[in-house]
Amino acid sequence: MASFNTLDDLDAEQRVLVRLDLNSPVEDGEVQDNRRFERHASTVSELVDHNHRVVLMAHQGRPGDDDFVSLEQHADILAGHVGTDVQFVADTYGDEAMAAIDALEPGEILLLENVRMVDDELPEESPVEKSETEFVQTLAPKFDAYVNDAYSAAHRRHASLVGFPLVLPAYAGRVMETEYEANSSIATREFDGQVTMVVGGTKATDVIGVMDAIGEKVDQFLVGGIAGELFLRAEGYPVGTDVGDMDLFDEQWENNQDVIEDVLDRRADQVRLPVDLAYENDDGDRAEVSVERIDEKETGYLDVGTETVEGYAPTVHESEAVFVKGALGMFEDERFADGTVGVLEAIAETDCFSVVGGGDTSRAIEMYGLDEDDFSHVSIAGGAYIRALTGEPLPVVEVLEQQAKEN
Ligand SMILES: Nc1ncnc2c1ncn2[C@@H]1O[C@H](COP(=O)(O)OP(=O)(O)O)[C@@H](O)[C@H]1O
Numbered sequence: 503m504a505s506f507n508t509l510d511d512l513d514a515e516q517r518v519l520v521r522l523d524l525n526s527p528v529e530d531g532e533v534q535d536n537r538r539f540e541r542h543a544s545t546v547s548e549l550v551d552h553n554h555r556v557v558l559m560a561h562q563g564r565p566g567d568d569d570f571v572s573l574e575q576h577a578d579i580l581a582g583h584v585g586t587d588v589q590f591v592a593d594t595y596g597d598e599a600m601a602a603i604d605a606l607e608p609g610e611i612l613l614l615e616n617v618r619m620v621d622d623e624l625p626e627e628s629p630v631e632k633s634e635t636e637f638v639q640t641l642a643p644k645f646d647a648y649v650n651d652a653y654s655a656a657h658r659r660h661a662s663l664v665g666f667p668l669v670l671p672a673y674a675g676r677v678m679e680t681e682y683e684a685n686s687s688i689a690t691r692e693f694d695g696q697v698t699m700v701v702g703g704t705k706a707t708d709v710i711g712v713m714d715a716i717g718e719k720v721d722q723f724l725v726g727g728i729a730g731e732l733f734l735r736a737e738g739y740p741v742g743t744d745v746g747d748m749d750l751f752d753e754q755w756e757n758n759q760d761v762i763e764d765v766l767d768r769r770a771d772q773v774r775l776p777v778d779l780a781y782e783n784d785d786g787d788r789a790e791v792s793v794e795r796i797d798e799k800e801t802g803y804l805d806v807g808t809e810t811v812e813g814y815a816p817t818v819h820e821s822e823a824v825f826v827k828g829a830l831g832m833f834e835d836e837r838f839a840d841g842t843v844g845v846l847e848a849i850a851e852t853d854c855f856s857v858v859g860g861g862d863t864s865r866a867i868e869m870y871g872l873d874e875d876d877f878s879h880v881s882i883a884g885g886a887y888i889r890a891l892t893g894e895p896l897p898v899v900e901v902l903e904q905q906a907k908e909n
């Protein structure tokens with residue numbers, strides 16, 4: 503259990519400054535609705551119900567990137583989820599923002615402009631240095647309290663995340679609370695039975711790091727995606743290499759070969775690898791091949807095969823807890839969704855404690871008609887989830903805990 507203050511500790515009718523993480527995919531300039539809006543909307547609604555004046559801060563993209571855009575569209579999308587108007591001001595702590603904050607009535611919501619447009623926001627510095635910036639020093643006096651709900655950005659030491667809690671009474675929002683409890687549980691909870699981790703996706707470096715860090719806590723790793731092929735390569739199979747213009751394997755192999763070999767060496771009986779793989783045949787259909795029958799990699803393998811799923815599912819059924827990081831195949835293409843969906847269905851069928859993380863992987867749940875309620879927790883965090891799994895501290899959580907202890 504984290505020992506930070508939560509909304510349960512916050513008195514009603516305050517002027518509250520809230521940090522959300524509404525960072526979203528942007529396609530052709532259009533911000534895409536996603537789980538982050540829906541989740542944060544419940545925190546915002548709760549604050550509105552308690553008659554607070556609610557001022558929201560968030561970021562979008564990184565300076566220089568195409569998705570580094572204004573939060574104007576975010577205000578409309580969030581309003582749709584909250585069911586109440588969300589005002590927007592194209593300013594963060596200048597005169598325009600200050601006037602909009604002053605004009606706010608109890609129960610009203612105002613979203614400030616993208617905090618990454620403020621020079622003081624981004625350089626990673628200590629919370630004390632961040633709290634001394636002009637941004638924090640100018641904005642904070644307008645408020646009685648600060649709420650941080652941005653769990654998925656909790657690994658960053660930015661002004662809006664770690665500066666304000668040093669100068670205002672600080673509370674964790676509901677998303678922060680829920681994400682923290684669920685995602686940290688692999689490190690902090692003792693489960694009675696078997697703990698299983700499903701790892702896949704394209705960012706093999708991340709999941710291999712998790713396997714290395716958390717091997718003591720996990721009984722079985724069910725591996726697929728790019729990591730699956732890299733582990734097969736380490737076992738001597740002629741896969742896990744780039745073919746054509748693919749660049750998913752060779753660089754990650756060079757960066758992780760030692761760790762993979764070490765994990766296999768120390769944890770051979772914990773690591774389960776695909777026994778068959780799926781690819782697109784000349785007719786454009788899904789075809790499968792046993793890994794034993796591959797002589798040379800000539801095509802991209804886009805999913806684990808049927809026999810692999812049939813082998814993984816019983817392990818899931820026997821588990822007390824299952825954590826997922828990364829998809830077992832390229833599930834966005836229906837032909838290559840069997841591995842990911844098969845394992846998610848197996849998890850949904852059981853009443854084990856389950857966490858599904860990773861922005862891309864969790865999209866498979868709605869894409870294939872699975873019910874989010876059949877999982878204990880579907881995380882909206884990527885990098886922060888990885889850190890929670892490996893037990894690495896999150897600066898935002900540390901600051902919230904520190905403030906709770908001192909005040
Ligand atoms: N064999 C594969 N070849 C290509 N892409 C794959 C393969 N297996 C999984 N993927 C892709 O991995 C993506 C998810 O991986 P990743 O971005 O690392 O995870 P997340 O964002 O969920 O943490 C999915 O979009 C899926 O298409």
Ligand SMILES: O=C(OP(=O)(O)O)[C@H](O)COP(=O)(O)O
Nearest residue numbers: 523525654655658883884885886
């Ligand atoms: O989307 C985010 O992280 P994620 O891609 O790890 O889920 C957060 O908003 C953090 O964004 P950043 O990685 O640009 O600091």
